[in-house]
Every structure is written in C-alpha cells, then in structure tokens.
Amino acid sequence: MDTAAAAAGNPPPASVVKTVRVEIKGRVQGVGFRDWTMENAENLGLRGWVRNRRNGSVEALFSGSPDKVEEMVDRRCRIGPPAAAVTAVTSFPSNEDPGLDFHCKNTL
Numbered sequence: 281m282d283t284a285a286a287a288a289g290n291p292p293p294a295s296v297v298k299t300v301r302v303e304i305k306g307r308v309q310g311v312g313f314r315d316w317t318m319e320n321a322e323n324l325g326l327r328g329w330v331r332n333r334r335n336g337s338v339e340a341l342f343s344g345s346p347d348k349v350e351e352m353v354d355r356r357c358r359i360g361p362p363a364a365a366v367t368a369v370t371s372f373p374s375n376e377d378p379g380l381d382f383h384c385k386n387t388l
Contacts, residue, residue, distance in 0.1 A: 298350075299328070299343040301374040304357055306367035308338045314384050316361035324348040327378040331385035339388070343378035 304313070309332050317330040317340055326348055328341035340357075342349045353371050360366045 296345060297343060298346040299341065299374045299376065299378060300349060300353060300371045301376065302340045302342065302353055302357060302369060302371040303333075304338045304340070304360070304366060304369050305336070306360075307363075307365040308360060309336055311363035312361050313338050313364055316364075317357070318382055318384060320356050321352060321382040324352055326352060326382055327380065329379070329383050329385045332387040334387060341374060341376055341378055 314330050314332065317338070321328065321330070321340075321342060324344065326342050326344040328343050330338060330340040333339050342352050353369065357369050358366055
C-alpha cells in the first residue's frame, strides 16, 4: 500500500482491497461489541459497518488492505471486548460497497 495514501487516510487501491462480511456469535450483544468494533476498525483504517442482528449475533462488513481485514476478523473479532464471549466467527467474501468510513447500522 502506498504509504502517502495511508498517511492521508485514503483507502488502498481497489486491486489490493479485501472485503468480507462477518457474523459473530456468542454473548456479543449488550457488551459494547459494536462500539468496540467501530473503534478497532477505525484504528486499522477499515471501511464498512457493524450492526446487531435480531438473532443475537453481530454482523459486520470489513473492507481494506488484506492484512488489516485479516487482523480484524481472525484476531480481534474472535476475542471481542472484555465482557463478550465469542463462540463463532464466520466470514465470507463480499462485493458490497463498504462506503467511505466505518459506521454502525440499524439492527436487522
């Protein structure tokens, strides 16, 4: 990734962008998981969104450099904030437009 683009907060070129949709299960609602996800995603420079699901899970879309997306999904989301108890993280590739920032969506 171009370090000047990264320093300016610009997303990486489309050829090196990875976008995945993730479902996180366990005790993940009512424990600050969405706020934690937003903070971590923003710190990693990711774009996308996070929301609660009526089935008790949390769903997110992460888009950015492949190493940062993998860091978020494989390391951070599998643990979550201190009060969470993650039992499963499922991710799959997505072509969805992540938008220009990382934000919270309404429950679905």
